[in-house]
Amino acid sequence: LLSPVPVFSSINTLQSSIMSGISKSAIISVGAILLLLALSQIFSAHHYIEKSYSVSTVYDDSYQASQIPAIDKSLLSSSNENNEEEASCFRANPKFAITQNNHDNGQPFTLPTPIINLGFPKIGTNTINEVFKSSGYTTKHNICRPILCGVCMKRALQRKTPPMASCGDVQVWSQVDVSYSKGHCFWPQIRMLKEFHAESPDATFLLTFRNIDKWISSVTNWRGEKHQMPFTMRERLVNCTVGYDFKAGVGEKDEDLRQFFCDHVNAVRQFVADHPSHALVEIDIEDPLVGSKLEAWFDVKGEYWGHHNVSPQPLPKEDK
Numbered sequence: 667l668l669s670p671v672p673v674f675s676s677i678n679t680l681q682s683s684i685m686s687g688i689s690k691s692a693i694i695s696v697g698a699i700l701l702l703l704a705l706s707q708i709f710s711a712h713h714y715i716e717k718s719y720s721v722s723t724v725y726d727d728s729y730q731a732s733q734i735p736a737i738d739k740s741l742l743s744s745s746n747e748n749n750e751e752e753a754s755c756f757r758a759n760p761k762f763a764i765t766q767n768n769h770d771n772g773q774p775f776t777l778p779t780p781i782i783n784l785g786f787p788k789i790g791t792n793t794i795n796e797v798f799k800s801s802g803y804t805t806k807h808n809i810c811r812p813i814l815c816g817v818c819m820k821r822a823l824q825r826k827t828p829p830m831a832s833c834g835d836v837q838v839w840s841q842v843d844v845s846y847s848k849g850h851c852f853w854p855q856i857r858m859l860k861e862f863h864a865e866s867p868d869a870t871f872l873l874t875f876r877n878i879d880k881w882i883s884s885v886t887n888w889r890g891e892k893h894q895m896p897f898t899m900r901e902r903l904v905n906c907t908v909g910y911d912f913k914a915g916v917g918e919k920d921e922d923l924r925q926f927f928c929d930h931v932n933a934v935r936q937f938v939a940d941h942p943s944h945a946l947v948e949i950d951i952e953d954p955l956v957g958s959k960l961e962a963w964f965d966v967k968g969e970y971w972g973h974h975n976v977s978p979q980p981l982p983k984e985d986k
Contacts, residue, residue, distance in 0.1 A: 755928035758875040758948035759935075776965045777870040777945050779803070779837040780830060782862055784855040784934050785874030786927065787843055787899065788884040790951035793972060794872070795840035797957075801966035804836040808844070816844025819854045828865040829858055845902045856909035856930060859937050863944070873934055873948045882923050 781803075783794055795807035810818040810833040818833035819842060825832075830839065843853040854862075862869055885899040895902075904917040910929040916922050938946040947963055949956055957968025 851906035
């Protein structure tokens, strides 16, 4: 007769082998399923974004700069150097609009929320976000999970729902525009001033400035922060109809970008002049005193001001 010990030993070994095989197979199967689900989510998100940015549904080709009132020309014709600085569309105005509601018998005050950055990308949006976030404000910068803020606000515009309440309802919106790929851009700071006003008539507007040539260089070279995109921001913009007279095909020349920048500054200033319930704060991100100035206007710590999301510097011509 066979000894039972080897038999039981063999059975145990067989069971262990089967269970081990099953465990490995199960782990591999579960891993494969999770990978497929993740890839499905990625492709679904990509498809959704592409669909959301359909040029035919997002953009109205009849939207022209003429629909934005021009800034008072008398501001631009002054020979006074200080007035000229205040009126320049390439320099921050040292003064800003404050309504009577913001004053408290001359006592210190903090400008109200929500605070919406109407400046362009690559002008300190990450830094602004860090300053307010580190100081205790709730913020959104580009991402309004599970989608991009520009996509979310575009959907709100289409559905005629309040954009900020629809996309997060935070205190500070440090970047709301999106330039996803060639031809797929949506900039609420151009398209949705009326909607921002309707939802929050006492919102504080930020308008950011930097050396215009440095800004042009930045958008010309920037491909993304964490994920490098196949096209630079400038290549994406050249194929976009963003607003004013900046249509697809415009932007190859530096002068096109200068005009686009100037049109936007003039439009924002005029909008605030027409809607004086808003405070407009213009800041130069290259100003060494910008941190302390923000402290004077908001409940923030200027020490948090720094440089984030810096664009790569272009190579010298001889090294290209």
